[in-house]
Amino acid sequence: MRTIFKTVLAVFVSISSSSLFAQHKDFTQFVNPYIGSAGHGHVFVGANVPNGAVQLGPSQISQTWDKFNGWDWCSGYNYKSEEILGFTHTHLSGTGIGDLNDILILPANGKQHIQQAPFNKMNEGYGSKISKQNESVSPGYYKVLLEDYNILAELTSSERVGYHKYTFNKKDNPHLVIDLSFKMNWDKPTETYLKLVNDSTIVGYRFSTGWANDQKVYFAIKSNTKFKKVDFYNDSTAVLGYHVAKGQNIKAILAIDPTNPVELKVGLSPVSTKNALENIATEIPYWDFETAKNKAKEKWNDVLGKIDFKADDNTKTIFYTAFYHSYFAPTIFSDVNGDYMGTDKQVYNDKQHQNYTVFSLWDTYRALHPLMTILEDKKSKDFVSSMLKIYQQQGKLPVWHLWANETNTMVGLPAIPVIADAILKGIIDENEIELAYEAIKSTAMGHDNGLKYVRDLKHIPIEHMDHESVAWALEYAIADFGAYQAAKFLGKTTDAEYFEKRYKLYEQYFDQEMGHFVGRHENGNFRRPFDPLMAKHRANDYCEGNAWQYTWLVPQDVHGLISLFGxxxxxxxxxxxxxxxxxxxxxxxxxxxxxxxxxxxxxxxxxxxxxxxxxxxxxxxxxxxxxxxxxxxxxxxxxxxxxxxxxxxxxxxxxxxxxxxxxxxxxxxxxxxxxxxxxxxxxxxxxxxxxxxxxxxxxxxxxxxxxxxxxxxxxxxxxxxxxxxxxxxxxxxxxxxxxxxxxxxxxxxxx
Amino acid sequence: MRTIFKTVLAVFVSISSSSLFAQHKDFTQFVNPYIGSAGHGHVFVGANVPNGAVQLGPSQISQTWDKFNGWDWCSGYNYKSEEILGFTHTHLSGTGIGDLNDILILPANGKQHIQQAPFNKMNEGYGSKISKQNESVSPGYYKVLLEDYNILAELTSSERVGYHKYTFNKKDNPHLVIDLSFKMNWDKPTETYLKLVNDSTIVGYRFSTGWANDQKVYFAIKSNTKFKKVDFYNDSTAVLGYHVAKGQNIKAILAIDPTNPVELKVGLSPVSTKNALENIATEIPYWDFETAKNKAKEKWNDVLGKIDFKADDNTKTIFYTAFYHSYFAPTIFSDVNGDYMGTDKQVYNDKQHQNYTVFSLWDTYRALHPLMTILEDKKSKDFVSSMLKIYQQQGKLPVWHLWANETNTMVGLPAIPVIADAILKGIIDENEIELAYEAIKSTAMGHDNGLKYVRDLKHIPIEHMDHESVAWALEYAIADFGAYQAAKFLGKTTDAEYFEKRYKLYEQYFDQEMGHFVGRHENGNFRRPFDPLMAKHRANDYCEGNAWQYTWLVPQDVHGLISLFGxxxxxxxxxxxxxxxxxxxxxxxxxxxxxxxxxxxxxxxxxxxxxxxxxxxxxxxxxxxxxxxxxxxxxxxxxxxxxxxxxxxxxxxxxxxxxxxxxxxxxxxxxxxxxxxxxxxxxxxxxxxxxxxxxxxxxxxxxxxxxxxxxxxxxxxxxxxxxxxxxxxxxxxxxxxxxxxxxxxxxxxxx
Missing domain, CATH: 3.30.2080.10 (GH92 mannosidase domain)
Structure with missing residues (x-):
């Protein structure tokens, strides 16, 4: 009976699969990728596929003189910008710290520039003005007219390959600029490398420091047209006589024939140029921009179609755009052959689990990961598996993992809720359960950032942590609930009893006099003077918030919280x-x-x-x-x-x-x-x-x-x-x- | 007939192979590894095998206050030192710039120290006094009594694995120190990592900058006894609660049971800790120090036995020690599985050719490589193949290659003579000949360091190169003879004619008035005033020499030189x-x-x-x-x-x-x-x-x-x-x- 049931079920699955389902409807039409691109939304605008490693889009000029000191260009793009310096292959979406924007390519003509244009002086360097009416973007596709060059640039991508199509309407001294020195925000190149493999292939790497302390991006560029001339530079100095250039600021000018649209396929790899080439050969072996673009759209339709959402058009657009943005991270961080870079700076191979990065866990443990437990079985498993590999490599679960680097951004132990939830929901490979529990427990039993007090079931004194102690403590208590749930689920009674005490530690910070969670001295006294509205950054006991905002942060034990209030x-x-x-x-x-x-x-x-x-x-x-x-x-x-x-x-x-x-x-x-x-x-x-x-x-x-x-x-x-x-x-x-x-x-x- | 002849020859080869030959005699007894360890010889003293990646030996205190500012500790050891800080796994032998001395391990007891002892204050840090009478060294084996601890330390090695044996005569608080922050000379750690894999295995890496700008050493340590306690530190700060520690100055104290001699096998890899473990498993799978030591000795006997040299005992000792030191570089730079790190920061695999590093070519093109063309067919091929891979990765042949880094030390293009000689002598794989010629020509056609003048068959003006111009020019002319020979041999007539002109360019520097090679101005005038004896470092037109010493530097065309003199x-x-x-x-x-x-x-x-x-x-x-x-x-x-x-x-x-x-x-x-x-x-x-x-x-x-x-x-x-x-x-x-x-x-x- 069981067997028959399974067979029936399988047929059912195949009929109702989202892929078939999606063929009927175009959900991508409801996406407005500009939502969140102005102001502080910081979303990536460009061409990518769901959770793709490549996010190919424009990089603009970070207006560091604005009120927020360029903060609104964290993704590389802000709606208010009216210029483009080039197209880069990686971006962050929605973050409050900037990085990536790696491997800049720009089609150009006229006077050759090897330095980027300053703001409002586009003729003094490479880059072009653009107009919003000549720009459009949809899931997996971006198009813009580079007005200074009269070049139409179109972009699409697969998981690991960016596909560029440049139609030169002006053909005076046509060339491509590759600038590995290009950086935005906190990022700075440390070593860059270009190698001319043959007359239509270039490979290289860009190593940089920044938010990701030691980021390595390898890449390969294949062109549909032969390079007529290749000039390498380090900063502004010509690198002569060699087919290889290495330095901190390597760039290239490639003279090309623009008779037909110039197409480039750019593969990325965290590991090697060889893998970058293999990624191209596997994911986009053909020269056919339309096909690549349609495939990207199909991939988006497949995931967007997982929820058929009926509402008024406006709400539908907001919904599908939010849904679209829910698939911008984590991003794939391995090659088609399974190779990836560990946080321990070694190349690993995993063919069973797709490896991921860009784990913004303090944010995403709350709703994005739970959403994925409903919609994405395999992906959710792979997220967990990726985090467990990071644990093995760095000795603790990730906090904010970025391209093989632990940035330790934000507070708490935010991987634990995700892993605990996966254990409870059964969205984890059987053979990884024990490792997952080990990872949770080891991470929770650390000593840093006040954890040594938590281990001993004590409050974190403000003498030890002069700001954000309440935020750390409340987040620890949330993670400890995860440890408790996992221990209980796995029958580890002693551990469960211990972590039950820990997830209740939030109670220690509740100041009955004030009716808020308040930082405490070593001697147990609450911090005075106390202003529940004070929200000065890094100057109170909270993290990006005030006492009022943090007083509710006990999602793991709301009834306990209610009791505290009486x-x-x-x-x-x-x-x-x-x-x-x-x-x-x-x-x-x-x-x-x-x-x-x-x-x-x-x-x-x-x-x-x-x-x-x-x-x-x-x-x-x-x-x-x-x-x-x-x-x-x-x-x-x-x-x-x-x-x-x-x-x-x-x-x-x-x-x-x-x-x-x-x-x-x-x-x-x-x-x-x-x-x-x-x-x-x-x-x-x-x-x-x-x-x-x-x-x-x-x-x-x-x-x-x-x-x-x-x-x-x-x-x-x-x-x-x-x-x-x-x-x-x-x-x-x-x-x-x-x-x-x-x-x-x-x-x-x-x- | 041919086939039969080959078979006969093969039998002959196998009978007369050096390995069999060596069984009869012990050539290692004639080696005195101390020769060159005092004064400026800078030889490595310790345990290694011919061309082994691991050179396991003591690291001492660089006496930076001596006349030469610590220069005589370039290898990590000088005969005059009477202390040992620990045993490190890589060294340079005979160089004038210091680096390596990676992965320090020291057995100790008594008070735990996490910082190294200062000179003459051995009780203020880790390290021990030694006496020459309690130290001995022979090919593949090093032994010393650490007097402050009363521990007998013995070392041997295979190609990629160092084998330590520590006999604790004093057993008070016995422990091992691992100090990844340990550095000598120009070296400085950038990132170090330790991971406790199980109770007798630790892996890690040490990344550093120095002469090798970006050196990466991965390693694995296996112990024959369980670690009773493992404490990690970053500099002097304890790293608590995790089985992994990462930082600039990671160290560990391992408490061990010294009842039986403590043995450690330490595998190195340029690529990964996994490979380091595999290197141990492949090269020294057993726990038997004597066997490992005997194998190392056998390997030395195999190569030393290639020349049966009869002379008085004193000369014999000098000869066999010189012969022994001829096999200290280049060193193996790949794992047993063929993985290695390219100068383009990528992992490659080559199972056909052993990959090498430590190419001190300005020195070794003169006699060491020619010696190897007589004695070592396979190794010579592999040296060439390694250099060609470096060419492909960095765009020019190596100058002074050190652990995946081009240090660009010394003058000229010193790989070219080695490769040209290999082409002429047929010591190169058929399928690499064209690549070899491409590498020679591309490298010779560079622009840097005055090459742009040489390309145009002009002298390098001292206005362009304010010192060492004659040294560069004469070395270029030597390399150009190699290019000429290779071009002629391969029937590339036009190239041969061109390079024939180039190897004659030395003539341009011959100042008939002075009877010396003299630097020239842009207008052709020779430098005045001129003192042929002036030898001030980096202040004349020569490199480590004066006009008298450089006047003979035309080995490629001695008869031409004779003509210049009349x-x-x-x-x-x-x-x-x-x-x-x-x-x-x-x-x-x-x-x-x-x-x-x-x-x-x-x-x-x-x-x-x-x-x-x-x-x-x-x-x-x-x-x-x-x-x-x-x-x-x-x-x-x-x-x-x-x-x-x-x-x-x-x-x-x-x-x-x-x-x-x-x-x-x-x-x-x-x-x-x-x-x-x-x-x-x-x-x-x-x-x-x-x-x-x-x-x-x-x-x-x-x-x-x-x-x-x-x-x-x-x-x-x-x-x-x-x-x-x-x-x-x-x-x-x-x-x-x-x-x-x-x-x-x-x-x-x-x-």
């Missing part, structure tokens, strides 16, 4: 007060943005806050708050993100929230109800099933959940579980313009 | 004058040493000079000079080398000269007669044949060649050819105390 009533009062406070912030990090009272949609520590209402029996208030956050701070315009997209976390929050559910605690398999923004969402699951969420009485003002049914039965809980989703079926929200205050009021039905 | 008579007069000048040098580089008049045996530009007499018909005078140089400047004592051994070139000079022959022009296959110091030398050739050199009337004062016979026939030439040697046979020198001035006087018989 019960639902006091807790709800405080929450209401939080939302009602003035939006003003003095001298704060620009990361704290998207304000509703002191609630900050623009930064991660608050992302679960609207859903806390449900824990205290007032789901309807959460619905109102989440509705406001979604509609006020997610809009269909370049400035449509209220803060850094943070490698997709801001977007993944929207993907969940707009469907009416959110994993407030990302380690207990519950998705709390909020306020759906759509008529219907069909989620294609990796097991072949579909989970439908339907909304009755969908309407602009019908923001409250009046009642819900699951698979036709009344569903009084204000949440569903991961298994509810995996089983497939239908959740129906019945909405109303007035709150049904009874919905979820009873303790039995709360999360 | 004929044999004037040439000989000048040579006599050179030898008769006072030995005094003002303000000169310490590299200029071993003086006989202004002749400097201690530096390479003069190494061929004694043999120039033969070209002008007075071989007997050359015999007298070479005899004097050999007996005065090569002695059986620690200070027995008159200058840096220069990666074996000083030693290889002796190996040839003591047998009575020398490749004055290392690219024409001629070996010029000097003055044999021995009774007999039997040279085992890779083709299975033997070439015997016998000396009749061998005696202390019988320094002149009266006559010679080759294979029983009178041999009037004052040289033999490479083919004479390869054919096997017997060269007999008949010696006398009085010169036979007719021998080689006739032009017909001169080289």
């Amino acid at each position: 019960g639902d009533k006091q807790f709800l009062k405080k929450l209401d007060e939080f939302i009602a406070l003035p939006e003003h912030l003095d001298d704060a990090s620009p990361d704290i943005s998207g304000m509703i009272g002191q609630y900050a949609q623009g930064n991660e520590p608050n992302h679960h806050v609207p859903y806390l209402y449900a824990y205290a029996g007032e789901q309807w208030k959460g619905a109102a708050l989440v509705h406001k956050a979604m509609t006020k701070y997610y809009t269909n315009e370049p400035a449509g993100l209220c803060g850094n997209d943070d490698a997709g976390q801001m977007s993944a929050w929207y993907v969940f929230s707009s469907m009416g559910i959110y994993p407030a605690n990302p380690m207990d398999g519950k998705y709390i109800f909020g306020s759906p923004l759509m008529e219907e969402a069909s989620i294609q699951l990796p097991n072949g099933k579909t989970f439908h969420i339907k909304v009755k009485n969908y309407g602009k003002n019908n923001i409250y959940v009046n009642k819900a049914t699951l698979n036709g039965k009344n569903h009084s809980n204000t949440y569903i579980t991961h298994n509810d989703i995996l089983n497939g079926g239908e959740l129906i929200f019945e909405m109303s313009a007035k709150p049904n205050k009874k919905f979820g009021a009873n303790k039995t039905f709360r999360p | 004929g044999d008579k004037q040439f000989l007069k000048k040579l006599d004058e050179f030898i008769a000048l006072p030995e005094h040098l003002d303000d000169a580089s310490p590299d200029i040493s071993g003086m006989i008049g202004q002749y400097a045996q201690g530096n390479e530009p003069n190494h061929h000079v004694p043999y120039l007499y033969a070209y002008a018909g007075e071989q007997w005078k050359g015999a007298a000079l070479v005899h004097k140089a050999m007996t005065k400047y090569y002695t059986n004592e620690p200070a027995g080398l008159c200058g840096n051994d220069d990666a074996g070139q000083m030693s290889a000079w002796y190996v040839f000269s003591s047998m009575g022959i020398y490749p004055a022009n290392p690219m024409d296959g001629k070996y010029i007669f000097g003055s044999p110091l021995m009774e007999e030398a039997s040279i085992q050739l890779p083709n299975g044949k033997t070439f015997h050199i016998k000396v009749k009337n061998y005696g202390k004062n019988n320094i002149y060649v009266n006559k010679a016979t080759l294979n029983g026939k009178n041999h009037s030439n004052t040289y033999i050819t490479h083919n004479d040697i390869l054919n096997g046979g017997e060269l007999i020198f008949e010696m006398s105390a009085k010169p036979n001035k007719k021998f080689g006087a006739n032009k017909t018989f001169r080289p």
Whole structure:
């Protein structure tokens, strides 16, 4: 019987696979890649495929004289820029620290420049003005007219290969500029290398320091036309007589014949130029830009089609763009043959698991990774496997992993929630479970950044950590819940008991007098004077936030938090007060943005806050708050993100929230109800099933959940579980313009 | 017939192979590894095998306050030191710039120290006093008593694995120190890494900058006893809680049980810790120090046995030590699986050719490489192949290659003579010949360091190169002869004609007024004022020398040089004058040493000079000079080398000269007669044949060649050819105390 069942299931899977499903509809049409490209969104704009290593797009001039000292060019692009210096093959999306923008190529003509143009003096260096009306971008495709050269540049990509097509409308001294010295933001080249392999192939590498302390990118460039002349430079000095150039600032000018459009395929590798060539040969063996472009679009359609989201066009665009941005990180970090670079500076090969990097975990453990546990079985496993390899190489789980470098950015141990969740949800290879637990425990048992106090079940004194101690401690407690859950799940009773104590350590910081989490002295006294609104960056006990914003950061034990306040009533009062406070912030990090009272949609520590209402029996208030956050701070315009997209976390929050559910605690398999923004969402699951969420009485003002049914039965809980989703079926929200205050009021039905 | 002949030959080869031959005799007993370890010899003292990657030996305290600012610790060891800080796994031998001394390990007891002891304060840090009477060294084996710890340390090695044996006579708090921050000379760690793999295995890497700008050494340590406790440090700060430590100055203290001798096997790899482990598993899979030690000795006996050299014990010791030192470089630079690191920072695999590094070519092209063309067919091919790979990776042939780095040390293009000689002698794989010629030509057609003038057949003006221009030009002319020879041999007539002009360019520097090579202005005028004795370092037109020493540097065209002087008579007069000048040098580089008049045996530009007499018909005078140089400047004592051994070139000079022959022009296959110091030398050739050199009337004062016979026939030439040697046979020198001035006087018989 079992066997027969499996066979039947397999057929079912193949029929309903997202790939087939996607053929019917073009979901990419609903994506507006400009959303989040203005202001502080910092999203990447260009051509990539889902989780692709290559993110091929324009690099502009970082306007370091602006108010934020060039911060808004972290991705290399900002909507307000009106020039392009060249096209680079790697970018970060939505981060608050800049790096990458590696391997710049620019098609040009006229006077040869080997130095980039300064701002507003485009004729003094390479680069061109552009106009927004001559620029367009869609999933997997970017097009722009370089006006100073009258060259139409088109870009597409596969996972590891960027594909350029340059149509020269002006043909005076046509050439390509390759500038390995090109850098943006914190990045600085340390050693660069170019080698002419033959008259249409160049390979090289770019090593750099910056946010990634020691980043290595190997690449190969194949051209559809022969180079008529190749000149190498180190900075501005010609490198004569050799087919190889090595130095800190290697560049090349390649004279080419522009009779036909010039096409380039650029393969990247973390390991070698040989692998970069193999990546090209495997992923884009042909010369056919249209085919490459269509394949990229198909890949996007495959993933975007995993959720068939029905709503008004505007919301649909915001949704699919958020969904699109949810696939910008982590990014592939290995070659087609399985080679990758370890954080221990060695080349490894793994053919079983795709290796990844760009783990912005403090952001993404909250919603992006939970989203992937629903949609992406294999990818989620590979993310975990990648993190476990990093653990083996660097002795602890990643914090913020960037191209084989641990940047140690942000606070806490944010890989633990992801790994613990994967263990609990069974999204991990059997043979990696013990290693995963070892990694969690070893990492949690470290000594640095106050962990030595946590080990001993003590508070982290502010004498030891003069700022951010509460933020570290609260994040540790979240991770410790993951360790507790994993230990319990795996039957490690002693460990479970120990980590249960640790995830409760947040209680030590609760200052009853103030009603906030407050930093503590060695002697146990709370910090005085105390200002719960003070949000000065790196000057208080929080991290990108103030006491008000951090007071809710106990997603792992909301009922415990409620108890600290003395019960639902006091807790709800405080929450209401939080939302009602003035939006003003003095001298704060620009990361704290998207304000509703002191609630900050623009930064991660608050992302679960609207859903806390449900824990205290007032789901309807959460619905109102989440509705406001979604509609006020997610809009269909370049400035449509209220803060850094943070490698997709801001977007993944929207993907969940707009469907009416959110994993407030990302380690207990519950998705709390909020306020759906759509008529219907069909989620294609990796097991072949579909989970439908339907909304009755969908309407602009019908923001409250009046009642819900699951698979036709009344569903009084204000949440569903991961298994509810995996089983497939239908959740129906019945909405109303007035709150049904009874919905979820009873303790039995709360999360 | 051919087939049968081949079979017969193969049997013959196998019977007469050096390995069998070596079983009969122990040649290692004649080696005194201390020769060259005092003063400026700078030889490595410790345990290695021929051309082994691992050179495992003591590192001492560089006495930077001595007259030469610590220069005499370039290898890490100087005979005068009476302490040891630890045992490191890589060293340079005989160089004038210091580096390596990687991966320090020290067995210790008593108080734990994590910082090295300062000079003369051994109790303030790790390290121990030693006494010469408690130290001994022989090929492949080193032993010392660490007196402060009463620990007997013994070392041996294979190609890629160092084997330590520590007998603890004192057992108070026994531990091992691993210090990756340890550095000597110019070296500085940039990133170091340790990882505890299990209770008896540690892996790691040490990246450093220095002479090798970006050196990477990966390693694995396996212990025969479990580590009882492992403490990691970064500098002096404990790294707690993790099994991995990464930082600039990572160290470890390993507590061990010393009941039985503690044994460690340390594998190195240029590529990965995995390969380092594989190197151990392949090369020394067992725990048996004696076996490892005997194997190392056998390997030395195999190569030392290639020349059965009969002479008085003292000369024999000097000879076999010189021969031993001829196998200290180049060193193996790849793993047992064929992986190696390219100069383009990528991992390659070559299973066909052993890859090498430590190419000190300005030194070794003169005699060491020619010696290897006689004795080591496979190795010579592999040296060439390694250099060609470097060419492909860095765009030009190596100058001074050190662990995947081009150091660009010294002048000229010194790989070209080696490669050209290999082409002419057929010691190169057929399929590499075209690449080899491309590499020669591309390298010779560079632009840097005055080459752009040479390309145009012009002199290098001193306005362009304010010092060393004559040295560069003369070395270029030597390399150009190689290019000429290779082009001619390969039928590239146009190139041959061009390079023939280039190798004659030395003529342009000959100042008839002064009778010397002199730097020239752009307008052609020779530099004035001019002092032919001025030898100030980097302040004249020569490199480590003065005009007198450089006036002979035309080994490629000695007859052309003679013509410049106006004929044999004037040439000989000048040579006599050179030898008769006072030995005094003002303000000169310490590299200029071993003086006989202004002749400097201690530096390479003069190494061929004694043999120039033969070209002008007075071989007997050359015999007298070479005899004097050999007996005065090569002695059986620690200070027995008159200058840096220069990666074996000083030693290889002796190996040839003591047998009575020398490749004055290392690219024409001629070996010029000097003055044999021995009774007999039997040279085992890779083709299975033997070439015997016998000396009749061998005696202390019988320094002149009266006559010679080759294979029983009178041999009037004052040289033999490479083919004479390869054919096997017997060269007999008949010696006398009085010169036979007719021998080689006739032009017909001169080289």
